Every structure is written in structure tokens, then in C-alpha cells.
Amino acid sequence: MTLLQIKDLSAFYGRTQALFNCSFDVSEGEFIALLGSNGAGKTTMLRALSGLLHFEGSIAYAGTSLGKVSPQRRLELGIAHIPQGRGTFTEFTVDENLSLGATIVTSRSQIKEDKERWYDAFPRLKERRDQLAGNLSGGEQQMLAVARALMSRPKLLMCDEPSLGLAPSITQEILTIFKTLHRDHGMTLLVVEQNVDITLQYADRAFVIEAGQIVASGTAVEMVNNEDIKKSYLGVAG
Numbered sequence: 001m002t003l004l005q006i007k008d009l010s011a012f013y014g015r016t017q018a019l020f021n022c023s024f025d026v027s028e029g030e031f032i033a034l035l036g037s038n039g040a041g042k043t044t045m046l047r048a049l050s051g052l053l054h055f056e057g058s059i060a061y062a063g064t065s066l067g068k069v070s071p072q073r074r075l076e077l078g079i080a081h082i083p084q085g086r087g088t089f090t091e092f093t094v095d096e097n098l099s100l101g102a103t104i105v106t107s108r109s110q111i112k113e114d115k116e117r118w119y120d121a122f123p124r125l126k127e128r129r130d131q132l133a134g135n136l137s138g139g140e141q142q143m144l145a146v147a148r149a150l151m152s153r154p155k156l157l158m159c160d161e162p163s164l165g166l167a168p169s170i171t172q173e174i175l176t177i178f179k180t181l182h183r184d185h186g187m188t189l190l191v192v193e194q195n196v197d198i199t200l201q202y203a204d205r206a207f208v209i210e211a212g213q214i215v216a217s218g219t220a221v222e223m224v225n226n227e228d229i230k231k232s233y234l235g236v237a238g
């Protein structure tokens with residue numbers, strides 16, 4: 001089933017156009033990588049999807065047009081967005097950050113159950129549950145950002161450059177977590193990355209954005225073997 005259908009999407013910052021007629025579909029349960037260099041429009045795409053930016057064209061989620069749907073309602077529908085830079089509340093503890101993520105779950109017992117589930121999945125967060133988020137390492141903060149987003153029980157988890165500032169081994173750890181969420185929980189993932197070679201080891205399919213346009217798409221295997229992608233993003237002469 002198609003979960004997300006994006007058609008002729010254009011997005012704007014005031015009069016500046018940052019996305020130009022982008023179209024793509026995401027099926028339920030897919031792990032998609034959205035690739036591209038600095039300033040390409042990756043963050044803009046996620047902002048348009050979570051309702052933070054004016055757009056033209058259409059975005060349908062589970063068959064419903066998101067045109068007039070507020071960011072809060074999109075969260076309730078199961079769209080979670082982990083922003084670039086993580087957006088954790090540094091002056092709150094790990095546990096408080098998780099509570100703040102439980103925006104659409106109201107019963108205390110459900111929140112407790114969800115926290116325990118994600119503490120089991122992220123043992124390093126469990127050990128540090130009473131520490132201030134600001135005192136965590138970069139990798140731990142990224143894990144907290146993921147766990148906090150999971151507290152809203154998303155169907156579609158969007159994450160903007162999780163690898164930023166992290167060592168390759170930590171990036172792989174985070175991508176492994178996404179792969180597990182995808183495999184064991186059927187979650188649909190849209191992960192923005194510049195770390196192309198590592199991300200293509202985990203994603204099912206990828207789209208490349210350049211100057212606000214989708215310029216390439218294919219399965220991860222097709223992308224790895226695509227000469228243009230190799231030259232531009234994989235640092236390998238074709």
C-alpha cells in the first residue's frame with residue numbers, strides 16, 4: 001500500500017522557491033533514504049511533509065490530502081519528524097524528554113509501557129534516564145531524539161541527518177536501530193542523509209535531491225551501481 005504520495009511538490013521560504021515539482025511515492029513499511037548535498041532541499045522536504053512550511057502541489061498520506069492538515073494533526077496521524085540537530089530538550093532529563101515525546105498517548109500506563117519498550121531497545125538511555133539530555137554524547141542524544149519520536153507511536157518516522165557530527169560506527173548503530181524498527185515494527189522510514197555509502201547499506205530505496213529537484217531514484221542496489229551516483233556521492237571514479 002502507498003503510504004505517502006507526493007506530487008508536483010514545490011515549497012517556498014517567502015518568495016524563495018526551495019523545491020521544484022518533486023514527485024515520489026513511499027510504500028508502507030519501506031526504508032527510504034533521501035540523499036543530496038548541502039542546500040539541496042532535503043530539510044525543506046521534511047518540513048513540508050510535517051506541515052512546517054507552505055507548499056504547492058499535493059501530499060497524500062494514507063490516502064488523505066495533507067494540504068490543510070496542521071502539524072499537530074499530522075503527528076496524531078502518525079507522522080514523526082526528528083529535526084536536523086536533534087531537537088532534544090537539553091535542560092530536561094532523558095526520562096522527561098521521553099515523557100515530552102508522548103504527545104498523543106494519554107494513559108499513564110501506556111506511556112510507562114512505551115518507555116520500558118524503548119529503554120529496552122536503547123539500554124544506554126536506560127542507564128542515563130535521570131541525566132540531563134545536554135550531558136549526553138552526540139550519539140546518545142541522537143538515540144534520545146529517536147526514542148522521543150517513537151513515544152508518539154509513529155507510522156512514518158522521518159529523520160534529518162542522524163549522522164551529523166557522529167563517528168561512522170555510531171552512525172551505523174543508529175541506522176541499525178532504524179533497520180530494526182523497520183523489520184520488527186513495520187515502521188516506514190524516511191531518512192535524510194549525506195552519508196550516502198553507509199545509508200545505502202541499510203535503505204531499501206533512495207531518492208536524490210539536487211537544487212530542489214529529484215534527479216535520481218532507485219533501489220539501494222541500483223544506486224550503488226549507478227555511475228553518476230558513484231561519481232557525485234560515493235567518491236569513486238566511474
Ligand SMILES: Nc1ncnc2c1ncn2[C@@H]1O[C@H](COP(=O)(O)OP(=O)(O)OP(=O)(O)O)[C@@H](O)[C@H]1O
Pocket residue numbers: 013016018036037038039040041042043044045084194
Ligand atoms: N529559513 C529559510 N529561509 C530562506 N531560505 C532557506 C531557509 N531554509 C533553507 N533555505 C534555502 O532553501 C534551500 C534548501 O535548504 P535545505 O535546508 O532544505 O537544504 P538541505 O538539503 O537540508 O541542506 P543541508 O544538508 O545543508 O542541511 C537552500 O538554498 C537554503 O538556503
Ligand SMILES: [Mg+2]
Pocket residue numbers: 042043044084160
Ligand atoms: Mg538539511
